[in-house]
Amino acid sequence: MSATITTAEPAPSAPAPGGGQRLLRRLVRPAGAVLSGVLLYASFPPRTLWWLALPGFALFAWSVYGRRLRAGFGLGYLAGLGFLLPLLFWTGSEVGPVPWLGLVALEALFIGAAGLGVAAVSRLPGRPVWAAAMWILGEAARARMPFGGFPWGKIAFGQADGVFLPLAAVGGTPLLGFGVVLCGFGLYEAVHQALVYRATRRVPRAAVSVAAVAVLAPVAGALAALPLVSDAAEDGTATVAAIQGNVPRAGLDFNSQRRAVLDNHVRRTEQLAADVRAGKVARPDFVLWPENSSDLDPYRNADARAVIDRAVNAIGVPTVIGAVVAPDTGKLRNTLIRWEPGRGPTATYDKRHVQPFGEYIPMRSVVRLFNSDVDRVQRDFGPGHKVGVFDLGGTKVGLATCFEAAFDGAVRDPVAAGAELIAVPSNNATFDRSEMTYQQLAMSRVRAVEHSRSVVVPATSGVSAIIRPDGTVVRQTEMFTPDALVDKVPLRTSLTPATRLGALPEGLLAAVAVTGIGWVVVRTVSVRRRTSVG
Structure with missing residues (x-):
């Protein structure tokens, strides 16, 4: 019996490969x-x-x-x-x-x-x-x-x-x-x-x-x-323009170049107006600027208001301006403003889903222990509470600002409220040439099919795009390149099962x-x- 036991015992070197095989299996x-x-x-x-x-x-x-x-x-x-x-x-x-x-x-x-x-x-x-x-x-x-x-x-x-x-x-x-x-x-x-x-x-x-x-x-x-x-028009068409003014440089420092960013969008809009007068492009029914295209509050800054007025009057159609609004008290607002030629600002939409650790800092004192960059956000943004639908020259445009495109309800609500088209003004400049902008563009393509609506994405630095209701991208910019996209898009009013079911x-x-x-x-x-x- 002892001989049997001795024979059955592994040689001294056996445990190593056996242990290695077990580790590999694990x-x-x-x-x-x-x-x-x-x-x-x-x-x-x-x-x-x-x-x-x-x-x-x-x-x-x-x-x-x-x-x-x-x-x-x-x-x-x-x-x-x-x-x-x-x-x-x-x-x-x-x-x-x-x-x-x-x-x-x-x-x-x-x-x-x-x-x-x-x-x-x-x-x-x-x-x-x-x-x-x-x-x-x-x-x-x-x-x-x-x-x-x-x-x-x-x-x-x-x-x-x-x-x-x-x-x-x-x-x-x-x-x-x-x-x-x-x-x-x-x-x-x-x-x-x-x-x-x-x-x-x-x-x-x-x-x-x-x-x-x-x-x-x-x-x-x-x-x-x-x-x-389907990309068939149900309520006619609209010619839309998306402005990409670009930023002086990528990264967080673009925020310190607020006037330069605003001037870039003014300049590109005025160039579009000149191209329309010259017959190079069709006259748009309305124009969409990106999120943060005016980080200078035009309600408090006369110079910002003046140059926006100049650009909107030059193009001569309602224009949506992405602005940072700074009330006397309380939190900042990431606001889209309907700006009409000769009348100025006439309606607003405040972003409802503000981005934690980007637009506001939860547990600021704790987060500061790990990264001092939190103090770049010196004053928190607060959320809006109203669904965004602008009437732009007779077209009802639903609004979902940048980060909101990721939230089902934030896109569905304006469509259910009557939007014939969806706009997703965005600012991707803080993320350089990363994959973020392409990931976000894909969200907008999915949203187009989900709600059977054209989607327009004006971005500060790209990628801006015009998307048909079937998810097809028909116009697209390069990153960090000033541009203006103009296209005639189908307007739709029917609701998909997805929109109805919520x-x-x-x-x-x-x-x-x-x-x-x-x-x-x-x-x-x-x-x-x-x-x-x-």
Whole structure:
């Protein structure tokens, strides 16, 4: 017996390779989780590799399915880091890595929570449906908290060039994202069942059916929704001009060049007026300036008001001016002003979703310990509370300022209030030549299809664009180049199902996720009771 034991004992050198193999096996799933996040990042603009989201979610499923809850959270968090670290790199382009890393560390918690939920429901029948709903629940939470939420990186925003895009017109970004995630999880099921068949030569019909439905249903739904995607005019057309005046230099220091930025937009508008008189371009019905095109308050600064008057009178049509308004007391306002020739300012819209740590600083004394750049924001901006719709020469234009394009309600509300066209005045100058502006442009393309409206994006430094209701970009500027885009766009008044349903699709998908968790809890309690009785 002792000889047998001695023979069975490993040689002294055996533990090293065995331990190394065990370590490698333990690292495989974490590596897969990180890679899944990287694939999700690579599916986003400026790349047009939208389809990479499918293998990204298939790999995410492989990493998380069947794991314990704690492991599911950890693997989900790793996937979140792989996704958000490169996606949000631009947030630290001018203020260093601390804000970027802090934001990613916080936002990845929501993806970690989604990973926990996916692990929990991964043993339920029909698991791709429960798991995809769990991801959307995580996105819904991330879009609302903390500090009002940060929806950047919703899977729907990477699908502006994808085959699933028509789903946005049916159920908005939640349904579009759900379709993509479901198809990716279905892809995993298909591969998994193929491997099972190869090993056993048996076809588990129920599992194969689930895989087929998960892969094919989103594609079929997108094809069925194609008739909702149209760029036909329903209420005539409007000729719109978007002004990109450019900034003296990129980065946060552009804020110290406020008069130069204003003069750039005045100059480019006056050039457009000269081109109209010369017959080089069509006369616009109205003109859109970007967010922060006048950081000098024209209500308090006579010189700013005078040059804006001069530019608007030169072009001779209503013009939307993006200004910083500084009341005597209280918080600043990021305001869009309807400015009419010969009359001056006649209506305003205050940005409703102001950007935390950009336009206002929560917990300023705490944040200052990590980064002194918070004091660049010396006076916080406050949010407005009124839905923005301007009547510009007879056209009802809905307003969503820059960061607001990421929020479903901020874009839906003006359309529901009668907007025939959407304007998204933006300022991307603080993010240099990063991918941020392309990510934001993709959001506007998704919004165009979601609400079947033309979308115009005037940006201080680019990329400015004019987008048709089918999501097609018909005019686009280069970055950091003064320009004026002029185009005739279709006006539409009908409401898509997504606009009519509002937040209902997201609420229903969240309810599916919660139901899945409830089912898991009931099953777990039932098993424990049977075990204790036995």
